[in-house]
Amino acid sequence: MSYLYGGINQQQTINPQNVAMAEQELEIVTDTFQRIVDSCFKKCIPTQYLEGELNKGESVCIDRCATKFFK
């Protein structure tokens, strides 16, 4: 590999370990996100669906729920 020239090096090889690690991190992040979505929905949104908009209480609940989950 030459350090003098810019641009994509045509001969770059893909290290499967790097890709596997990035893929694993992606999986973990999306799995965490899915769990937050499910848990906070159950806790914050009542199932009667009185209206189509999120009211203030639900919005605040969502924010707090997400923050607490991360803690």
Added chain:
Amino acid sequence: MDFSTLNDAERAHVQKLIEQKQMRDFMKFYTGLVERCFNDCVNDFTSKALTTKEETCVLRCTDKFIKYNERISLRFGELNQEFMQQQAAAAAQQQPGMNP
């Protein structure tokens, strides 16, 4: 997520994986929405057609769930970024400079 350790070819590969994942996640989101609103709203099987009550409930449920998802995605993005920064700061602290 830190992709600075990947070279260009690896980055392109991971980008493609992300796109495929987004497609799958979108389908999961849709089917999840249908199931959730069905379970919560449709419980009257005295007729084959949706009653007005059920239809209104389903519309509200869909609206609400989509708005909920937007909000929580936003919060998650912010919190995740904060979290990653904290991790990076903690890692940097554990390795104080390589100066002899």
